[in-house]
Amino acid sequence: MRDFDRDPAINGILVQLPLPTQVNELDLLNCISPEKDVDGLHPFNIGSKRFLINSLRLGLAMKKRTPHFTSCTPLGVLKLIQSVCPNLEGKKVTVCGRSNIVGMPLALLLNKHNATVSLCHTRTSNIKDHLKDADIVVTAAGSPRFFKGDWFKPGSIAIDVGINELIVPDADPNTKRKIVGDIEYEKAIERCSFITPVPGGVGPMTITMLMSNIVDSWEKANF
């Protein structure tokens, strides 16, 4: 790993977790220099020293600071929103979920883009009240089909980050399981002007942003 990190021909390193038990995760991750950590705020960073380093570089909570690499999922969500709503200024955005990897960094990122952000979570009461006036709703709660279609403001934009496995009648006959999002998609699509499906919405964007971070890393190293 240290050899990869030193190799100028390599511009980005991502460790696909989990690792075999004989490998120390943190030791391995610490071999990656910040300039090559294209994965940004990945789950493996939570609570670890690396997470602190990432937060420091991200600087999302601070004015006048630009992130080194922005974590892939929040960045993908931002790009999805901007594709249909280029200017977030004056928009009311409700983010549901305050995880270290999606909800919290996304709320900070959207604030940096001048949205007015409400951050909801499991302890929020009457969560639907926070959706009814929201121009944009991002669900990253991990609750299958929890957000009902009629909670959304007509014409709003809905981004569903949730990936939940459900055992349902119309599931894949081999696995008996189906992947669903946090939103009751079939009803929400009738009210929202734009909505992302699960699977096939945020997921591919996360991967695309990873590619984008790698290209950025190459450019930083070579120009």
Added chain:
Amino acid sequence: MRDFDRDPAINGILVQLPLPTQVNELDLLNCISPEKDVDGLHPFNIGSKRFLINSLRLGLAMKKRTPHFTSCTPLGVLKLIQSVCPNLEGKKVTVCGRSNIVGMPLALLLNKHNATVSLCHTRTSNIKDHLKDADIVVTAAGSPRFFKGDWFKPGSIAIDVGINELIVPDADPNTKRKIVGDIEYEKAIERCSFITPVPGGVGPMTITMLMSNIVDSWEKANF
């Protein structure tokens, strides 16, 4: 300063800024070890390396992290709220202002206490819409008497962090100036169940929290 920092009889160091021009502010501040920086997230930290160090210690944006010292003003605001509303869970809180020293760290602190926080700022449109349902409103906008009394929900709690100098007819005859908050106090007091005055509200709490941080520092050093 280094001698003070090394002296075990000294538990907290605060540098009263601004300094005379011949003294390098950052060099001096860097002599204070984190364990003695009872001032937390003070204005002088904005954008400086120390601010990053503080943010790192604060860890306000991260789950499972407890701040080393919480910055005095946000902590004072939290204590004021808790004095009349001990449990923030399920409460809708609107924070107006997203500065590095008050609004942003306060929003993160209140989120940590399970409030549902909306963070408003100069680019928010129709800011009064964000007040009408809020159980608690904190204004840290620096806009004299901008928040009108009838914008507040009846029975809500209002904390006014603003300190603005105004030239007004009933001002001190010597200075012709008067200190006012961000809230139209005389009207808001009729609607809110609790409201802090300016001056004499948040200001003394900030000083008290500084004292509290010093005592904590002593306890950490001696037990």
